[in-house]
Amino acid sequence: MRTQVAIIGAGPAGMLLSEMLARAGIDSVVIERQSRDYVLGRIRAGVLEQTTVEVLRALGLAGRLDFEGHVHDGMKIVWSGRSSFFIDCATHVGKRFTAYGQTRIQEDLFAAADRRGARVVFNAEDVTLSGLDSSMPSIRFRVGGEARELRCNFIAGCDGFHGVSRQSVPAGAIREYEKIYPFGWLGVLAPTPPLDEIVYANHPRGFALASMRNPQLARFYIQVPLTDSVDDWPDERFWPELIARFPPGMAAGIRPAPPVEKSIAPLRSFVAEPMQVGKLFLAGDAAHIVPPTGAKGLNLAVSDVTYLARAFTEFYRAGNRAQLDGYSATALRRVWHSVRTSWYLTNLLHRFPESTDFDQRAQEYELEFLKASASAQRALAEQYAGLPIEGGIDFLRSAA
Numbered sequence: 001m002r003t004q005v006a007i008i009g010a011g012p013a014g015m016l017l018s019e020m021l022a023r024a025g026i027d028s029v030v031i032e033r034q035s036r037d038y039v040l041g042r043i044r045a046g047v048l049e050q051t052t053v054e055v056l057r058a059l060g061l062a063g064r065l066d067f068e069g070h071v072h073d074g075m076k077i078v079w080s081g082r083s084s085f086f087i088d089c090a091t092h093v094g095k096r097f098t099a100y101g102q103t104r105i106q107e108d109l110f111a112a113a114d115r116r117g118a119r120v121v122f123n124a125e126d127v128t129l130s131g132l133d134s135s136m137p138s139i140r141f142r143v144g145g146e147a148r149e150l151r152c153n154f155i156a157g158c159d160g161f162h163g164v165s166r167q168s169v170p171a172g173a174i175r176e177y178e179k180i181y182p183f184g185w186l187g188v189l190a191p192t193p194p195l196d197e198i199v200y201a202n203h204p205r206g207f208a209l210a211s212m213r214n215p216q217l218a219r220f221y222i223q224v225p226l227t228d229s230v231d232d233w234p235d236e237r238f239w240p241e242l243i244a245r246f247p248p249g250m251a252a253g254i255r256p257a258p259p260v261e262k263s264i265a266p267l268r269s270f271v272a273e274p275m276q277v278g279k280l281f282l283a284g285d286a287a288h289i290v291p292p293t294g295a296k297g298l299n300l301a302v303s304d305v306t307y308l309a310r311a312f313t314e315f316y317r318a319g320n321r322a323q324l325d326g327y328s329a330t331a332l333r334r335v336w337h338s339v340r341t342s343w344y345l346t347n348l349l350h351r352f353p354e355s356t357d358f359d360q361r362a363q364e365y366e367l368e369f370l371k372a373s374a375s376a377q378r379a380l381a382e383q384y385a386g387l388p389i390e391g392g393i394d395f396l397r398s399a400a
């Protein structure tokens with residue numbers, strides 16, 4: 001098999017990149033380790049930045065999103081179980097958010113890929129990359145026990161944090177910056193009406209978050225110790241603990257229901273620099289991880305592949321390598337902005353194992369300051385809303 005761009009990973013980054021390349025007349029093949037059903041079954045992100053929605057709209061992929069997505073102006077922060085304020089991104093920076101599950105986006109992307117007859121190989125085992133510095137890199141893998149090879153001009157590593165792409169570069173070519181947090185999030189998806197807003201709660205018992213998927217489907221998270229497993233959190237323990245971390249007025253709006261999904265995710269900040277080595281370009285979680293506190297991971301995957309698609313388009317249309325050469329530097333500016341914001345919000349809202357009552361009080365008074373200061377709220381709104389895509393996204397409209 002041959003193609004222009006080999007894409008490793010059929011998550012949101014890989015499938016969106018293949019869609020953007022197809023619009024520009026650039027051929028790609030996507031190689032995915034899991035089955036299609038497995039990829040569609042993963043419950044993850046839920047909050048889209050305005051920039052992400054605009055990218056999907058420019059590609060004509062936002063029909064269902066515009067119909068089903070719940071648009072909101074910002075998020076609420078509560079603490080000490082009593083006080084609260086609203087980070088109004090719509091008022092402060094003119095940007096809004098849309099609650100729309102990552103599972104839905106993944107379905108929309110697979111449907112678009114089916115319509116254009118895209119080449120996506122699922123269940124690819126033992127994927128290996130070679131010739132990253134050569135004029136014709138190649139990917140070897142097995143499907144149903146049969147060995148295959150895909151030769152290409154470039155490789156896009158969109159295979160998530162545990163993928164093979166980043167691990168295939170020569171030692172020392174990439175520097176990694178990492179912070180592992182001493183807790184995880186227990187996430188629950190339940191068929192019950194969500195609260196009206198997305199609410200982040202700082203509480204002496206630990207952080208909690210109330211979010212939504214649709215008017216009948218709520219998404220909740222609570223901070224739990226890293227040593228806990230899902231079995232430690234039967235429903236009889238989860239619901240009272242969640243409710244205890246919200247102020248009584250809000251807690252009254254949480255109606256326990258048997259969850260359809262329950263899982264624990266560890267929290268990590270991670271950035272790989274540079275995001276490109278030879279003919280390999282990393283995008284999305286393969287290059288960086290943010291703790292979910294800022295709801296940034298999926299949004300960064302979308303901005304990375306937007307920059308990457310524009311660079312490939314420039315290269316194949318005009319033979320101009322400048323944007324490809326500058327890809328990592330451009331993408332990292334937006335990445336680090338969100339990495340820093342997510343780290344800040346994680347520190348502000350969680351109870352760390354070593355933290356004392358003093359630390360808890362200091363957090364609470366920082367929140368009091370945010371509540372009282374319009375300029376501090378504006379600064380936070382600017383960070384939470386995410387940076388614009390440098391150079392804009394008009395090229396997507398002209399390609400489509």
Ligand code: RFL
Nearest residue numbers: 009011012013033045046047159160284285296297298299
């Ligand atoms: P993905 O989604 O991990 O996809 C990578 C794909 O690569 C495949 N793969 C391989 N394929 C071939 N060969 C190999 N050797 C391979 N190894 C792996 C995998 O099977 C997979 O299909 O990465 P991508 O595309 O970069 O997308 C990133 C997002 O999934 C991620 O950043 C978000 O889910 C993060 N995130 C959130 N982001 C937001 O923007 N807003 C949110 O509200 C939000 N909430 C969350 C989140 C992530 C969470 N968890 C569970 C980590 C909430 C949670 C709880």
Ligand code: PHB
Nearest residue numbers: 045046211292293294295
């Ligand atoms: C979600 O709805 O899954 C969600 C919302 C906000 C976050 C993280 C996850 O910060």
